[in-house]
Amino acid sequence: MAIELVVFDLAGTTVKDNKDxxxxxQLALAKHNVNISIEDANAVMGIPKxxxxxxxxxxxxxxxxxxxEAWIDEIHKAFVHxxxxxYRTDASVGEKTGVSETFRKLKDSKLHVVVDTGFDRQITDPLLDRLGWKKANLIDASVTSDEVKRGRPYPDMIFRAMELTGVKDVKRVAKVGDxxxxxxxxxxxxxxxxxxxxxxxxSKEELAKEKHTHLIANLHEVIEIIASVA
Incomplete structure (x- = not known):
């Protein structure tokens, strides 16, 4: 069954992220005298902050x-700020290699491209503005974790992406993330x-423990994978 919609994650998948x-x-929690390691932070990547x-x-x-909730909100506000x-100012911010080309080829093939994220809308909009994907018509929509009832690992953001693009059958959807x-x-x-x-x-070894259809190192591989199931 042909794919109609591809939902991509942001940081680490399509956006450069050097553990930023x-x-x-880590810094937001340290301000409250709570020390976490990079490994601790990595374990919760992808879920609502x-x-x-x-x-x-x-x-x-x-x-x-x-x-x-009051304390969590206080820390979260510092993280968001x-x-x-x-994302607005750092020189390192940018897309990972080949992302725009991959999005463009998918769009040229009449597929919908949506990004979803564990960030909330406050963070996501400045990032997307910086990347320029919306202006270049490379994505159809974006979905953030604060716009749905439940973020990852629940499916709500994917269902919202389907609503925004008019895709009715989840068997026509591909999800891509790191x-x-x-x-x-x-x-x-x-x-x-x-x-x-x-x-x-x-890592590949960590991702392999989860159910998946494919593991890839480069985003452009998505194009061939989708073509193979058309």
Whole structure:
């Protein structure tokens, strides 16, 4: 059955990420005297950041303060502020090799291209503006974790992407991402293709533990994979 929609993750999959998100999350928690390692941060990549912050607090905070929504929101606001500034101004921000070309070829083949993310809309819009994909008509839409009831690993963002593009059958959807939660999201939705990118947050060995249809090192491989199931 031919694919009609491809849903790509952002940081680590289509956007360069030299553990930048990890470090900002680490810094936001450190301001509250909660120390996490890069490995701790990596374990929660891909999921909604307030959920990630709660998990990290529960794992690493040993004090007496209650881990409540007010505290999580305070940390999350600091994370959001720093990420927005980073994506607007840092010289390292950009797409991974071959992304625009891959998007363009998919669009030329009359496929819908949507990006989804564990970020909220406040962070995502400055990043997308910086990348220029919307202006170049390389993506049809974007879906953020705060726009659905449940973020990854749940399928809600994929279903929202289908609504935005008018795709009715999830068996005509491919999900592409670099984290285990991306693969879990694609499987939960029932996507025909669940493709892990091994050059992001998780290694090939880590991604291989999750159910998937393909593991790839370069994003342009998506084009051939989709062509093979047309």
């Amino acid at each position: 998100v990890h470090r900002v999350l 307030p959920v990630a912050i709660r998990e990290l607090l529960e794992k690493r905070y040993s004090g007496t303060r209650a881990i409540d 720093t990420m927005i500034d980073f 984290t285990t939660s991306d693969l879990q999201e694609g499987n939960a939705a029932g996507c025909a293709l669940v493709i892990g990118v091994t050059t992001g947050a998780f």
